[in-house]
Amino acid sequence: MSRPNYESQTGAPMITPRRAADAPRPTPHADSRTLADLQRHLQTPVAPVLTPVSNAIHMGCRNLFKSYRKGAIGIPVLRGIDLDIHEGESLAIVGQSGCGKSTLLHLLGTLDQPDGGEVHFEGHRIDNLPAASRDMLRNRHFGMIFQFYHLLPELTTLENILAPAFIAESTLSYWMRRSSYRRRAFELLELVGLGHRAKHKPRELSGGEMQRAAIARALLLKPKVLLADEPTGNLDRSTGEAVMKTLAELNAREKLTIVMVTHDPWIAGQADRTVKLVEGRIAG
Numbered sequence: 001m002s003r004p005n006y007e008s009q010t011g012a013p014m015i016t017p018r019r020a021a022d023a024p025r026p027t028p029h030a031d032s033r034t035l036a037d038l039q040r041h042l043q044t045p046v047a048p049v050l051t052p053v054s055n056a057i058h059m060g061c062r063n064l065f066k067s068y069r070k071g072a073i074g075i076p077v078l079r080g081i082d083l084d085i086h087e088g089e090s091l092a093i094v095g096q097s098g099c100g101k102s103t104l105l106h107l108l109g110t111l112d113q114p115d116g117g118e119v120h121f122e123g124h125r126i127d128n129l130p131a132a133s134r135d136m137l138r139n140r141h142f143g144m145i146f147q148f149y150h151l152l153p154e155l156t157t158l159e160n161i162l163a164p165a166f167i168a169e170s171t172l173s174y175w176m177r178r179s180s181y182r183r184r185a186f187e188l189l190e191l192v193g194l195g196h197r198a199k200h201k202p203r204e205l206s207g208g209e210m211q212r213a214a215i216a217r218a219l220l221l222k223p224k225v226l227l228a229d230e231p232t233g234n235l236d237r238s239t240g241e242a243v244m245k246t247l248a249e250l251n252a253r254e255k256l257t258i259v260m261v262t263h264d265p266w267i268a269g270q271a272d273r274t275v276k277l278v279e280g281r282i283a284g
């Protein structure tokens with residue numbers, strides 16, 4: 001599995017308060033904005049780019065192709081993937097090691113771009129948005145968790161959970177809204193069972209606790225979709241089950257759409273639906 005770094009997960013440099021250099025400041029309720037609103041804020045010439053596709057499907061892709069180059073040779077990984085994901089659905093993507101599960105997840109999350117085909121979110125095409133728009137889209141609407149957590153070791157659990165807000169806001173606007181972000185972070189700490197670990201550094205947490213902290217961090221800005229790459233892959237069975245219970249509760253309680261990649265049939269069995277990748281296509 002490829003392991004994107006923290007910057008590629010969030011689309012922004014670590015901890016440095018940042019937004020697209022030429023973009024106006026996001027509004028306080030940016031998490032509830034539509035993509036069109038995001039585009040207005042970014043003031044990028046997106047009218048021809050953001051083509052409404054269909055509102056019935058929350059997220060999906062059409063005829064998605066992706067190859068990686070090894071020297072002069074292109075190695076095809078995805079060979080025409082069509083996938084529709086509905087709001088509030090939990091979907092597991094399974095398949096043999098190396099079949100392209102993480103690649104597909106990264107394309108859905110706009111961490112990478114396809115060679116062909118389209119990725120859609122809330123009726124709009126998103127794979128060809130300008131990089132700054134994709135960064136903001138990820139920061140505002142997609143929560144991402146990975147097998148190896150990617151918590152920042154020098155920050156406490158609470159600070160790690162707050163990190164997406166540092167990134168989304170300027171220093172001034174973060175400080176103006178600091179108390180509401182902290183309230184949300186403490187709610188999430190309780191939700192994932194880490195209320196007693198707020199001041200602990202990642203090295204003082206178990207693997208399951210680190211993953212639950214990563215889940216809380218992914219949810220800080222109330223994303224609409226959680227993209228999870230082997231969320232329990234580094235955990236023992238009972239800890240993995242606890243993490244899955246947390247995800248199931250979030251799926252039910254916050255109507256969170258969850259797309260996860262897993263090797264584990266038990267984990268896949270917890271999802272509403274499973275799709276299997278075989279030879280770069282969805283089987284069946």
Ligand SMILES: Nc1ncnc2c1ncn2[C@@H]1O[C@H](COP(=O)(O)OP(=O)(O)OP(=O)(O)O)[C@@H](O)[C@H]1O
Pocket residue numbers: 001002068069077095096097098099100101102103104263
């Ligand atoms: N950045 C990259 N450059 C070159 N090849 C890559 C890159 N990322 C992935 N690959 C290759 O693409 C194929 C699919 O990788 P991917 O990580 O998507 O598979 P996977 O199904 O998630 O695998 P696993 O279950 O082992 O994590 C693999 O053969 C991998 O070596």
